[in-house]
Amino acid sequence: MEAxxxxxxxxxxxxxxxxxxxxIQEKKIESRNLVTDQAIVNLISSFHxxxxxxxxxxxxxxxxxxxxxxxxxTGIDAVKGLVDIAIEHGKGVFHVLEYEKISSNTLSxxxxxxxxxxxxxxKESVEHIFNAIPEILNDGGHFVIQTLHPHASCDDxxxxxxxxxxSWNGFSKxxxxxxxWYFRTLESWCDLYIKSGLKLNKIEESVNxxxxxxxxxxxxxxxxx
Ligand SMILES: C[S@@+](CC[C@H](N)C(=O)[O-])C[C@H]1O[C@@H](n2cnc3c(N)ncnc32)[C@H](O)[C@@H]1O
Numbered sequence: 001m002e003a004x005x006x007x008x009x010x011x012x013x014x015x016x017x018x019x020x021x022x023x024i025q026e027k028k029i030e031s032r033n034l035v036t037d038q039a040i041v042n043l044i045s046s047f048h049x050x051x052x053x054x055x056x057x058x059x060x061x062x063x064x065x066x067x068x069x070x071x072x073x074t075g076i077d078a079v080k081g082l083v084d085i086a087i088e089h090g091k092g093v094f095h096v097l098e099y100e101k102i103s104s105n106t107l108s109x110x111x112x113x114x115x116x117x118x119x120x121x122x123k124e125s126v127e128h129i130f131n132a133i134p135e136i137l138n139d140g141g142h143f144v145i146q147t148l149h150p151h152a153s154c155d156d157x158x159x160x161x162x163x164x165x166x167s168w169n170g171f172s173k174x175x176x177x178x179x180x181w182y183f184r185t186l187e188s189w190c191d192l193y194i195k196s197g198l199k200l201n202k203i204e205e206s207v208n209x210x211x212x213x214x215x216x217x218x219x220x221x222x223x224x225x
Contacts, residue, residue, distance in 0.1 A: 004163035010098070013079045019174035022174075024058065035215050036215060037061075039146065040146045043204065047113060050071065051072045051073075051109070051111045051138075053073075053115070054076070054092075054115055055099065056076075056118075056120070057075030057094065058119070059089075060075050060086025067092045068091065074092065074094070075092055075093070078096065078098040099125040103136070104135040110136055111137060113137075113141060115143075115145070117146045118146060118147060118216075120147055122181070123163070130198075133198065140225075142222050146218045150217065152216075160185065163183075166181055193219065199221060202219065204218040205217060
């Protein structure tokens with residue numbers, strides 16, 4: 001398998017189902033508790049929509065959270081072990097589906113909102129999602145993403161798009177084989193929206209209240225009419 005590839009990302013997540021589910025359910029990730037979980041819930045709630053597709057839903061926390069607010073939510077993820085855990089915890093509908101297979105043929109309905117919360121990690125798989133979004137959203141629908149802020153996650157590497165090795169620094173010793181990820185500059189994230197024919201409506205930057213440093217980047221686009 002190629003060292004840095006979309007395929008290796010899925011291989012890694014398949015190996016880390018249990019520690020990941022534990023980390024989320026035991027609220028071990030401080031930035032999520034302090035800032036980013038509420039940021040994505042607030043942003044989605046601000047649209048007063050009915051149906052949501054959570055792309056790369058993991059063990060399903062966002063589906064559960066939005067369902068409890070009265071939204072009708074479907075979660076998809078390629079990793080069956082994570083989807084099984086999500087189903088076990090109830091609330092929402094879940095399917096095993098790879099990003100590369102997302103289309104109006106593989107999904108049985110269109111949605112008011114498609115959301116990716118820290119789930120856009122690769123290269124071609126992410127480009128495929130952006131291309132497919134217009135056909136899976138209802139008219140006036142929104143595509144919402146939250147991702148590591150490029151200014152916070154660039155470290156000492158040059159500020160250019162490209163594959164980076166992953167790391168589980170700060171996570172428990174149960175995690176193995178960190179997934180590589182494809183770094184994108186802020187300009188490149190904006191380009192993905194624009195090139196897929198979406199109108200980019202909003203950018204938000206969440207800040208950690210303890211450190212005062214930028215944490216995540218949130219973006220909202222809609223199907224251009
Ligand atoms: C960092 S986790 C985020 C999970 C969840 N959105 C959350 O907020 O906890 C990234 C998720 O993206 C999923 N993922 C990554 N690449 C994928 C692909 N090509 N197809 C489907 N799922 C993918 C992984 O399986 C994993 O569950």
